[in-house]
Amino acid sequence: xxxxxxxxxxxxxxxxxxxxxxxxxxxxxxxxxxxxxxxxxxxxxxxxxxxxxxxxxxxxxxxxxxxxxxxxxxxxxxxxxxxxxxxxxxxxxxxxxxxxxxxxxxxxxxxxxxxxxxxxxxxxxxxxxxxxxxxxxxxxxxxxxxxxxxxxxxxxxxxxxxxxxxxxxxxxxxxxxxxxxxxxxxxxxxxxxxxxxxxxxxxxxxxxxxxxxxxxxxxxxxxxxxxxxxxxxxxxxxxxxxxxxx
Amino acid sequence: xxxxxxxxxxxxxxxxxxxxxxxxxxxxxxxxxxxxxxxxxxxxxxxxxxxxxxxxxxxxxxxxxxxxxxxxxxxxxxxxxxxxxxxxxxxxxxxxxxxxxxxxxxxxxxxxxxxxxxxxxxxxxxxxxxxxxxxxxxxxxxxxxxxxxxxxxxxxxxxxxxxxxxxxxxxxxxxxxxxxxxxxxxxxxxxxxxxxxxxxxxxxxxxxxxxxxxxxxxxxxxxxxxxxxxxxxxxxxxxxxxxxxxxxxxxxxxxxxxxxxxxxxxxxxxxxxxxxxxxxxxxxxxxxxxxxxxxxxxxxxxxxxxxxxxxxxxxxxxxxxxxxxxxxxxxxxxxxxxxxxxxxxxxxxxxxxxxxxxxxxxxxxxxxxxxxxxxxxxxx
Numbered sequence: 001x002x003x004x005x006x007x008x009x010x011x012x013x014x015x016x017x018x019x020x021x022x023x024x025x026x027x028x029x030x031x032x033x034x035x036x037x038x039x040x041x042x043x044x045x046x047x048x049x050x051x052x053x054x055x056x057x058x059x060x061x062x063x064x065x066x067x068x069x070x071x072x073x074x075x076x077x078x079x080x081x082x083x084x085x086x087x088x089x090x091x092x093x094x095x096x097x098x099x100x101x102x103x104x105x106x107x108x109x110x111x112x113x114x115x116x117x118x119x120x121x122x123x124x125x126x127x128x129x130x131x132x133x134x135x136x137x138x139x140x141x142x143x144x145x146x147x148x149x150x151x152x153x154x155x156x157x158x159x160x161x162x163x164x165x166x167x168x169x170x171x172x173x174x175x176x177x178x179x180x181x182x183x184x185x186x187x188x189x190x191x192x193x194x195x196x197x198x199x200x201x202x203x204x205x206x207x208x209x210x211x212x213x214x215x216x217x218x219x220x221x222x223x224x225x226x227x228x229x230x231x232x233x234x235x236x237x238x239x240x241x242x243x244x245x246x
Numbered sequence: 247x248x249x250x251x252x253x254x255x256x257x258x259x260x261x262x263x264x265x266x267x268x269x270x271x272x273x274x275x276x277x278x279x280x281x282x283x284x285x286x287x288x289x290x291x292x293x294x295x296x297x298x299x300x301x302x303x304x305x306x307x308x309x310x311x312x313x314x315x316x317x318x319x320x321x322x323x324x325x326x327x328x329x330x331x332x333x334x335x336x337x338x339x340x341x342x343x344x345x346x347x348x349x350x351x352x353x354x355x356x357x358x359x360x361x362x363x364x365x366x367x368x369x370x371x372x373x374x375x376x377x378x379x380x381x382x383x384x385x386x387x388x389x390x391x392x393x394x395x396x397x398x399x400x401x402x403x404x405x406x407x408x409x410x411x412x413x414x415x416x417x418x419x420x421x422x423x424x425x426x427x428x429x430x431x432x433x434x435x436x437x438x439x440x441x442x443x444x445x446x447x448x449x450x451x452x453x454x455x456x457x458x459x460x461x462x463x464x465x466x467x468x469x470x471x472x473x474x475x476x477x478x479x480x481x482x483x484x485x486x487x488x489x490x491x492x493x494x495x496x497x498x499x500x501x502x503x504x505x506x507x508x509x510x511x512x513x514x515x516x517x518x519x520x521x522x523x524x525x526x527x528x529x530x531x532x533x534x535x536x537x538x539x540x541x542x543x544x545x546x547x548x549x550x551x552x553x554x555x556x557x558x559x560x561x562x563x564x565x566x567x568x569x570x571x572x573x574x575x576x577x578x579x580x581x582x583x584x585x586x587x588x589x590x591x592x593x594x595x596x597x598x599x600x601x602x603x604x605x606x607x608x609x610x611x612x613x614x615x616x617x618x619x620x621x622x623x624x625x626x
Contacts, residue, residue: 049556056585077265078586078625081299089428098376100349101423103430104507105471161511189514215514216555240393241423246307246335 025135025151031174032167033129035203038230040065046076048222069239085244094244101245129153132160143168143177162189173204188214195222201230263301268294269590270316271621276614284607284614292316292621295328308332309346328381340388347381348400350421350434351467351503352477355547355565356525358503359467359479361436362402362419366501366525368545368603372563372576373592373619384417395424398434405440414460415439430469438463438483460486461499474508474520501527512552519551534570539603542569557582565604572598572605574615586625593618 046059057076064070068088074080081096093102129135133153141150148168155163162181169176179192196208207228211221237243270292277287297311309331315324331344351359355377356366363380370377386400399420404411421434438461465481483499505523512518523546530543546568551561559580566573579591596604596615606615 051557053583054585056582077263080263080265095376098349098379099347102352103469104475183514213515237390237393240390241396242340242388242390242393245388246333246340 023137023149025137025149026130028137028149028151028169028174029129029133029135029153029167032169032176035174035205037067038064040232040234041228041230042232042234043225043228044075045223045225048224049219050222051219052217063234063238065234065239071239071243083244085239085241087239092241092244099245101241132157133165138166140171141168146177147171148177170204175204175206190214198228200228203230205230263299265297265299265625266294267297267623267625268292269621269623271590271619273617273619275617278614290316291619297329305335306332308344328379338389342384342386342388345381345383347379348384348386348398350436351432351465351479351481352430352469353479353503353505353523354507354521354549356503356505356523356545357479358481358501358525359432359434359465361434361438361463361465361481361483362400362417366503366527366545368540368565368567368574370565372565372574372594373578391424395422397422419463428470430467432467432469434465436463436465437461437486462486474506476504476506478502478504498527498529500529501525515555517553519549519553521547521549523547532569536601539570539601539605542567542603544568567598567603570598570602572596572602574604588623589621590623591618591620 041064042062044059044061046057049056049058058074058079059076060072060074062070062072068086070084070086072084072086074082083094085092085094089105091104093104094100095102133155136152136154138150138152141148148170151167151169153165153167163184164182164186166180166182167176168178175194175197176192177194180188181190181192182188191212191214193210193212194206194208195210196206197204198207199205205225205228207225209223211223213219213221271290273289273291275287275289276284278284293316294314295311296314297309300306300308309329310327311329313324313326313328315326317323327345329344329346331342331346333340333342348362349360350362351357351365353359353365355370357378358366360378362382363378365378383403384400386398388396388398390396397420400418402417402419404413404415404417416439417437418439419434419436421432423430423432425431440460461483462485463481463483465479467477467479469475469477480500480502482497482501503523503525505521508520510518510520524544526544528543530541531538532543534542544567546566547564548566549561549563551559553559559578561578561580562575563578564573564575574594574596576592576594579589581589583589594617596606596608598604598606598615600607600609604615608615
């Protein structure tokens with residue numbers, strides 16, 4: 001009996017490190033979110049929206065501070081000079097042709113930028129996926145030579161764009177290499193793939209991603225971030241109405 | 247011309263960007279000949295807007311832009327100078343001189359806070375992306391008070407009709423823009439020295455011959471959110487000099503506009519935008535009377551837009567005059583096919599009796615209440 005107890009204790013003790021150090025789905029998502037949040041950032045970028053009629057390119061410059069403040073200036077011809085200032089719970093839009101400053105709150109924050117799959121909320125990294133999704137670690141897979149955790153995320157709230165997501169997150173860098181977005185019934189809507197990464201300030205950052213719309217044929221959005229600088233000094237006035245309306 | 251040359255200097259000296267925004271339409275409309283017999287007319291219509299914006303100096307900005315408009319019956323294309331301004335950013339304030347617009351108050355169609363240009367008239371083209379775009383020659387100084395507040399002062403040049411405008415015909419104003427308890431608060435005052443007769447300073451009850459050359463125009467504008475975004479503006483125009491009629495003129499010009507705005511997802515990849523605005527002039531007519539078209543106490547603007555993906559948009563916009571039960575309804579279709587290139591279609595229908603603000607067969611106009619426009623827009 002004594003030997004049996006000792007054997008069980010030994011077996012349990014072998015399991016202890018596994019239990020203590022095994023990472024949970026929530027922790028993986030939290031780490032993946034953390035690498036996308038910077039003290040400050042400055043970048044240029046573009047969306048290449050392709051469909052059967054060709055390609056539309058929209059370009060922008062952006063500045064952000066923490067998870068709640070950002071300024072985006074559109075530089076492509078059709079939208080040139082339009083700016084969006086986002087703060088914690090409000091959005092200011094500036095239309096240079098009308099010299100109009102518009103303050104908005106609520107629903108506008110979740111709207112997509114330039115008709116892309118990226119929302120104003122996403123641009124600041126202000127999302128809190130842990131409070132919005134139930135996360136289950138489904139397993140591990142290799143994506144293009146990168147060992148990844150595979151997670152299933154099911155929405156807890158109705159305010160997220162997709163009720164269900166499946167994401168592949170790098171086991172070392174916590175970079176999202178791939179994601180699939182589903183309806184509640186499990187129908188695949190969109191697929192995201194990271195095409196190019198850059199190591200900036202010790203973090204692996206996706207600088208080129210492709211989003212394919214699985215409900216339409218021949219459509220995809222490529223988002224390219226160039227000249228990304230993080231944790232740099234940015235003047236407080238950058239996130240002000242003065243800069244917005246300039 | 248001298249001013250134009252001065253304004254052109256930054257473009258000659260620095261880098262600039264040129265944008266052309268061209269819209270061309272085939273238009274079919276119901277109209278009447280001199281014998282008042284109705285017939286269907288066909289015309290081309292459109293305009294090309296050209297903008298030269300400076301880009302070289304981060305502390306100085308300038309823009310010259312104008313609209314070339316499809317020729318009228320004279321056969322000569324029209325030209326309107328929309329903007330010609332220079333802005334300079336100094337360490338503690340910003341200076342703007344030239345022809346441009348300042349957006350005071352809140353509102354897409356009705357904005358009682360817009361005391362400079364007046365945005366309460368029911369007669370507006372609902373096919374545009376910007377419904378109020380009037381500009382004027384002005385000098386403004388913007389002084390920041392922290393990140394989300396500022397004071398702005400301006401002087402508006404008098405209109406040039408015959409010779410130089412008189413000093414007392416100038417406009418001058420100041421506004422404060424700030425935020426408190428989650429609500430945007432904007433308040434200001436504008437001295438309107440012109441004797442123009444804009445919709446929101448029309449007065450109805452006097453029998454005296456009026457000669458009022460100037461008005462004091464205070465306003466307040468608030469904006470917040472309770473699910474949808476809301477905004478509320480109010481203003482009035484007080485005659486400059488005291489007279490026995492001052493009280494009811496100021497009363498007549500008292501106007502309030504308010505609006506609600508909300509965007510939501512509508513199924514996969516689609517969105518619905520809802521907007522509802524209204525302007526109320528409480529001392530105008532609350533009952534229908536002959537000859538009072540366009541001067542009733544209430545107007546309503548509802549708008550529903552459906553965005554299908556990122557390229558197709560369907561919209562229905564209307565100005566409703568509920569007191570006389572007339573309305574103008576514009577349905578629109580827009581398809582952004584190629585980069586900068588869109589196909590557009592608008593159908594505008596008036597529904598109302600002959601003397602209504604929006605009449606199917608207006609008694610004082612040769613154009614009946616229906617038009618169909620289909621065309622293209624290209625920004626390059």
